[in-house]
């Protein structure tokens with residue numbers, strides 16, 4: 001389906017007009033874009049996406065499959081934004097343009113069902129998790145976690161991915177509203193889908209490390225998906241009710257600080273919520289989201305600044321660190337996780353080349369564009385291998401998934417772990 005457009009006076013793209021007009025098409029973003037680095041195609045770089053958005057806005061371009069491809073081949077890694085001499089917020093343009101296309105062309109059936117479920121019926125996700133977990137365990141019950149098993153549901157891209165098993169019970173279902181005594185105060189933990197439904201051990205590690213270090217942890221039960229998968233796929237209107245519920249759940253938790261151990265969740269809470277509400281004219285929630293954003297911290301950022309108890313256990317590991325795009329550029333957090341990791345007993349830290357270059361994970365991007373994501377990841381895996389590290393630490397479940405996919409696929413022994421898992425091991429916390 002395609003549609004020749006009239007100028008879009010009031011569509012989602014109109015809100016990004018100011019950013020679009022800032023771009024003089026200098027082309028410097030070509031040097032930083034991981035997608036352009038692989039494809040070497042002018043249509044796969046930020047200035048082409050902005051030019052397309054401008055043409056759509058002015059009614060000179062067709063909303064069609066080519067436009068969708070151009071806009072979908074972006075990992076939202078923020079590398080262009082961080083290095084743009086004109087200060088263009090490229091991700092805002094890409095998200096607005098995707099929302100525009102979704103409005104005009106609709107989205108695929110699988111995406112609509114799965115992503116719509118994330119937004120509207122996350123009360124059903126515990127049931128789906130249990131069913132998925134039960135089915136998944138049948139043929140692979142004896143395989144170890146990191147054996148490289150492939151999920152076999154015939155959904156786009158999933159059957160080829162290295163994926164961990166779904167949890168039998170969501171993390172939040174097994175947690176009380178507040179954990180720990182909190183002699184150093186109370187924080188609220190925003191868990192995120194992956195650690196809630198898949199990697200519950202990391203969720204337990206986050207809570208264990210925070211309580212071990214003197215913080216009570218509030219777990220607002222009405223929190224859900226951060227909305228990033230919906231926003232990244234252009235489903236802004238579908239995401240809005242979920243975003244509002246998260247804002248209310250976190251502000252209602254009575255904690256001074258909101259902790260995220262997923263870089264994308266943290267970045268969305270800090271920098272996407274308020275502009276999204278502003279773009280749709282919801283002033284009440286734009287104000288609430290801006291207030292919330294001031295109190296959101298990444299786990300490693302928070303603990304490095306608050307200080308941790310001296311861990312007793314020697315890890316005896318050479319470590320390196322992969323900077324998630326939405327941590328290093330999305331939240332400006334770079335030194336803190338390294339500081340924490342270097343302080344752990346028995347850790348030798350080895351910096352990798354291009355540690356802040358995108359791994360290709362990018363949430364649903366690595367499923368919808370698996371081959372491209374794999375090529376981007378190959379360069380990351382080369383850089384990890386060159387450090388000689390046994391473990392690559394990171395601060396994003398999506399990056400962890402993508403890095404482990406690349407490491408297992410290449411037959412390498414290294415594995416990705418989240419900072420919280422390593423801290424828990426050093427503190428002797430059993431998760």
Ligand code: SF4
Pocket residue numbers: 022023024025026027028029030046047050080083084085086087088090
């Ligand atoms: S997005 Fe920035 S770096 Fe890229 S062409 Fe436009 S002004 Fe230049």
Ligand code: SF4
Pocket residue numbers: 032033034035036044045046049073074075076077078079080081090091
């Ligand atoms: S956000 Fe990343 S992938 Fe997208 S255009 Fe910019 S540099 Fe390229």
